[in-house]
Amino acid sequence: MAVKFRDYYEVLGVPRAAAAADIKRAYRQLARKHHPDLQPGAEREKAAERFKEINEAYEVLSDPDKRAKYDALGANWKSGMDFTPPPGAAGRGGEASSVEDFDEVSDFFASLFGRAGARAGRRGVRVTMPGHDVEAELPVTLDDLLRGGKRRIQIGEGKSLDVEIPPGVRDGVVLRLAGQGGPGTNGGPPGDAYLHVRLVPHPRYRVTGDDLEMDLTIWPWQAVLGAEVRVDTPDGAVTLTVPAGTQNARRLRLRGRGLPRADGTRGDLYAAVRIVVPERPSGAERDAYEALRRAAAAPADRPAGA
Numbered sequence: 001m002a003v004k005f006r007d008y009y010e011v012l013g014v015p016r017a018a019a020a021a022d023i024k025r026a027y028r029q030l031a032r033k034h035h036p037d038l039q040p041g042a043e044r045e046k047a048a049e050r051f052k053e054i055n056e057a058y059e060v061l062s063d064p065d066k067r068a069k070y071d072a073l074g075a076n077w078k079s080g081m082d083f084t085p086p087p088g089a090a091g092r093g094g095e096a097s098s099v100e101d102f103d104e105v106s107d108f109f110a111s112l113f114g115r116a117g118a119r120a121g122r123r124g125v126r127v128t129m130p131g132h133d134v135e136a137e138l139p140v141t142l143d144d145l146l147r148g149g150k151r152r153i154q155i156g157e158g159k160s161l162d163v164e165i166p167p168g169v170r171d172g173v174v175l176r177l178a179g180q181g182g183p184g185t186n187g188g189p190p191g192d193a194y195l196h197v198r199l200v201p202h203p204r205y206r207v208t209g210d211d212l213e214m215d216l217t218i219w220p221w222q223a224v225l226g227a228e229v230r231v232d233t234p235d236g237a238v239t240l241t242v243p244a245g246t247q248n249a250r251r252l253r254l255r256g257r258g259l260p261r262a263d264g265t266r267g268d269l270y271a272a273v274r275i276v277v278p279e280r281p282s283g284a285e286r287d288a289y290e291a292l293r294r295a296a297a298a299p300a301d302r303p304a305g306a
Helices: 008-012 020-034 041-061 064-080 089-094 098-113 142-147 220-225 283-297
Strands: 118-121 124-127 134-140 149-155 159-165 174-177 193-199 206-208 211-218 227-233 236-242 251-254 269-275
Touching: 008 020, 008 041, 020 041, 041 064, 134 149, 134 159, 142 149, 159 174, 211 227, 211 236, 220 227, 220 269, 236 251
Parallel strands: 134 193, 211 269
Antiparallel strands: 118 124, 149 159, 174 193, 206 211, 227 236, 251 269
């Protein structure tokens, strides 16, 4: 089946009497909308055909000589290469030459993809442009935040990357990997990869800014009398002093055992006290608590003879 010829004016969505400036404006809008590298993967092939059609229409209608031949001969305009345009046809819309026009098209593509990526020619626009950027999530552990690490992740269409995680990175930070994005077009440089750091929750420690927090469970008598307790930190076990009279939810600080900072120092680790009671107290424990209850209910000491 023969392919139906589509009118170039219809392709650009402009009337036949459109000025050169209107044609240029319509082309710029359509080129921006339908450029293949600005479309999702599944739509790129269809967009490429539409983009080619738009460029072909603009190549003809932006050139005063070609446009005059097209207006006179229609779909068969290429057969009339010896056709001489009528006087004044070259000046339609106030544009004297297609060379200037394509220079401005080059500026247009430079605004989209960088000046080094835009090339224009009398036979059409050939765009040399950087590849598209890609984004992905980078899951990290608390140990990665403390000491750094390495992770292999998948980005784009099956591409694998070994990523170095710098110590002190924070949840929500975006890491840029230059040149690890999509490939460029017509020799253009590749795009970049942007990795969004996402902290995997730790079963024991919580992150608050530069600091860490953990729960510390103690017995009532330890809270009342004070105690020395063993605490596991990310750097190893330490002995922590619980002061006498410690209240529930009090935060005890271990200096310098939090996350690394940019200046080389570290945040702190806070142990949040949680006072627990025996679920099944022994007989001796029940006797002790009974004695404590009687002592708490007894009247306060009075001066002798009062």
